[in-house]
Amino acid sequence: MTDNEGMTSLRVLLAEDLPLNQRRFTLQLQKLGCSVHLATTGWEALAAVETQSFDVLLIDSEMPEMAGWEAIPQIAGQTPLVALVLNDQDESRCLAAGALSCLRKPLQQSDLDRVIQALGPGSQAAS
Secondary structure, three states: OOOOOOOOOOEEEEEOOOHHHHHHHHHHHHHOOOEEEEEOOHHHHHHHHHHOOOOEEEEEOOOOOOOHHHHHHHHOOOOOEEEEEOOHHHHHHHHHHOOOEEEEOOOOHHHHHHHHHHHOOOOOOOO
């Protein structure tokens, strides 16, 4: 476990449709000192990035209305974007769409910690 003291609070957009995952991932992000804004569809994620500024976007690869892999090309490049995936096919699709990296579900705290640290202030990806 990494020491998060002194870490600037990152604004994270979490695009996830399942309430259980929303709660779990929000708690995991809050443990890392992040403030979390929720979106439940790809459309909500697109609307959120148009009106607000985020340091990191975590987007589920499969959501109703507009899947994460469909929204990624429209968001990629604006903010560091990490896809939340279940399998190799989802991962390939999201990386091809423009995701910076992918995390496998269920999210392990250590994996999330590593990605948030890598995308935090002062990192290459954040600049």
